Amino acid sequence: MCSSLEVGGMERNRWWPVIGCGLVVFMATLDTSIVAVALPAVERDFGARTAATQWAVLGYLIPLVALSLPAGRWLDRGGPRAALVLATGGFTLSSLAAGLAPHLAVLVAARVVQGAFAAVLFALIPLVSMRAVRPELAGRASALVMTLGPLGAVSGPALGGPIVQSWGWPWIFYINVPAGLLVIAIALASLDRDALGRPDRTFAGEALLLGAAATALLLALSLAAGRGPGWLLVAVAAVPALAGWWRTRASGPVRDLMRVPPAAGPVAAIMLNALVISLVEFLAPFYLQRVLHLSPTATSATVLAMPAAMVAAGPVGGLLGDRWGTARTAAAGTAVTALGVLLLVPVGSGLHASGLAWRLAIAGAGTGLFAGPGFAMLMAHAPPRLHGTAGAAQSLARQLGFALGPASATLAWAASGYAMTGMRTAFAVAAAAGLAALVALAAPRLAGRLRRGGHADAVRDHEPVRSP
Template identity: 55%
Template sequence: MNDDDDGGATPRNRWWLVIAAGLAVFMAQVDVTVVHVALPTIGQEFGISAALTQWVVLGYVLPMVALSLPAGRWLDRMGRREAFVGALAGFAIASVAAGMAPNIWWLITARLIQGAFGAALFALLPVLATTAVRPQARGRAMSIVMTLGPLGAVSGPALGGVVIDAIGWPWIFYLNVPVSLLVIGIAVAQLPAGAAPRLPGREWVTEAAVLTGAAVAVLLALSLTADVGPSWLFLALAAVPFLLVWLRLPSSTQVRQLVRAPGMLTPHLALLAEMTAVMAVQFLAPFYLHQVGDLSPTTIGLTVLAFPAGVMLFGLIGGALADRWSPAPVAVAGTLGVTAGIVLLIPLGAGWEPVELAWRLAIAGAGAGLFAGQNQNMAMSRAPRHLLATTGATTSLVRQLGIALGPALTTVMWSIAGDGIDGMRLALVLAAVLAAVSVLVLVRRHADDEPGTEPRDSAQPAGAVGPRR
């Protein structure tokens, strides 16, 4: 992405821009989960089956997975203000179209477009948090953005329920408009004009089509595994031919070079393992409280809030610690916290009170808060400057895959050991192993961390080993 806004240096900390990025990621992440509460109402209004209604969710997630890499590569060639404002405007317009939908096909199409602009936003937001502040404040900036994302995902269902009851389901989409306009205003004030937008070329369209085929195969496999059974997981193998074709495309070169660059594979692998483990826990907790504790939805909701509460508090603490020392040890401490919290959950007693589950979830959430911002901080700090948006896209893709994999793998474990508490314990063992893998990945490369560095200069090839600063 062009460095037209700062010439490669950040003379001052632009915290309003960080706040704008945080609001944008909160809004985009809310839209992943907010519609879950609205699906029964939408299905009843349009007179459609539950299977078709599910595509209101998948229609948003599909382009987020399929277009992350093409969007990042395309955005690396544009000015930051133009890219950010364009993505926000497109997201807002698609949100209005979704709210005005007269039928299910219109709504699914609007959600596909909304997800496409969401993919661009998720690629851009880490770039803005990285470049809006000096290196000495980058830990705090990244923690703000990466803490608001999980908060948006958790807040979605509760927010959706209130809005639907008060003013109707279309307003869960209309409310994106004032947020988008506010963020656009901050971006225009904080970012100078840069390179003019360029339309994607034929090569970009080919890459997007190939990756869409792979994403459809993976998402169908994961959704059918959760609904029907683990045998459908083999459907994901249909993505392999698409990925092999993508690897032969010239457009894949930048991504392959990025992953091979020094220190770049580590945060990606750690993120995939940790996110899958965390989503398995978040998927399991409500089921445990409902099936074993037989608790009310309100009690279940309040209990599982312990996890995002830990994320919020320790995410901000982690940013301050990273700015004082280094992001790597904070991220390692975070993976240790996640692992400890999940290990403490494994016994999963049949007579546990909500508070006994809550404090364990809070430990895992505290670890996730320490990890999320500083793992992203490491990825962006190590990235070649001309591939910042691509780095934001690759980490976004990995995060979305973890979000999808967690519930699917949990379902597989349940089917092996039964739907009771033994199956839940087996799923938690797998989650603990994945969390431990994230610890090992980060510890192994801890020595490669470069605290307080700027992203590599754009003149440096993505795969080259640059001098340590």
């Protein structure tokens, strides 16, 4: 896989594949959140029950979680051009099928297929973007792509509402079609011809085990808003499937990756960062409308401070990562995110919308600083034979964080009877997760310095971490 994108001896960088990867990761991540806004319209048009329409969301997330790691192992042996064309084409066609769906069952089936191809895209895109440019520009390339992942997740509610209101819910899927065709054109024009082999015989079994675990976990999280411990029983059902998968040979590459502390730390930090921003993005509109009594329009304008700051800080993070070092920049980004959320903990009814907006902007800027360098740090420390697995692992970690954030907010808020104290508790949970992300990044480096006396790491810390 390295041959078609090897740039060590190239005289120029290939930025068009990076741009294409950024576009497709934004669209695929956007589809994890934008559909929730359209569910009331889907329910009305199809005459379906609310409990049934939630499968339009779960139908996308379950294959996305189940296939991320198997797809990563598959891509460790495949070619990027063929895989990118196949996955983008499948995602585009299934998006079109979802928009044209005449019944809810067809919509859910299209969403399942869409999620399966999205899993391949999330595992593949890091490989393409990191190897399309020379190592000294890896931080900026990864920042361009990885900042758009969280941006897509938090932009769903803001973009979904106007689209559904103006054009109808099918258009949240139709907008993927021109973007997908553009990415396919970029792949065909800018990447070298290659081939993609078939998945090995363990692919289906691994996907079934991870799919069973994902179904139990996501169903439990969807039930977490209710009172009582029933959702915990559903979550426990994921344990046997995960234990069975952990004992299989297919999990070997993941175990190997997690045994490399400098690679395991960024994976944990990526999951925790996704938890933080999704928790805040979920809870902030409730605070603005129920506590400050803002209109939906004013609420959307205020919440947009977080994704706007992400976009602004993303290129800065990439530049700092290349010049100052990815480890330092990623740590600085997690610290800034934690600071922004810590400032949300004491909020009360007397806060003005602008006071919330600048706090959200700090949290968003931290995520923008962290996203690219955090991923570049992971890929720099992952063994080359596990690059596909590393890309899949960070994708899976991010999706789990996006699922855990709203569930954590709901649990903390519901425990107080949906009072202001519960909101503060939820923001405190987010702040603790942000600090834990900083610890996850720092712990492997501190341990390495203790083992080696600190000299080797101190020298390397003054140099940008190079992509393999």
